[in-house]
Amino acid sequence: MSETEVDELFGDGGRQARPKTTRIIAVLTTGVVLTVLGMACTAVPGGLITLVSWALVEKELDRVDAGYLALEHRPQLVLLRRLVWAGLMLVLALFFVQGFLLCFGWYGTFWTWLIELARPSFVPMDTDIPPLP
Secondary structure, eight states, X not given: OOHHHHHHHHTGGGOOOOOOHHHHHHHHHHHHXXXXXXXXXXXXXXXXXXXXXXXXXXXXHHHHHTTSSOGGGHHHHHHHXXXXXXXXXXXXXXXXXXXXXXXXXXXXXXXXXXXXXXXXHHSOTTOOOOOOO
């Protein structure tokens, strides 16, 4: 535990404990971006990171309820919790979309097209290679 965290804990140094909203927003943003980018392969890592942001915001709200954080931070954390829930609902919707795309063979078509598109970059032009089936 760092000296500033100890000062916050015991109220020394004139510092009052503050919620870790920046960390929550950073984790939530990372999770949602990874989920969207993961639609090309798997959205699970982004979903797990988004769940971590939910745990962090709940922990901060528990700190308010325990009296460690001032009550003035509660409205900001409640708003942040709503934002995290919106992120979780987006992740859930993208999981369903990904399942739909997987069931209907879209990934096989997409990756075949992508490989055919990138193939000239990796194969010399003088070689005659038949297209993928």
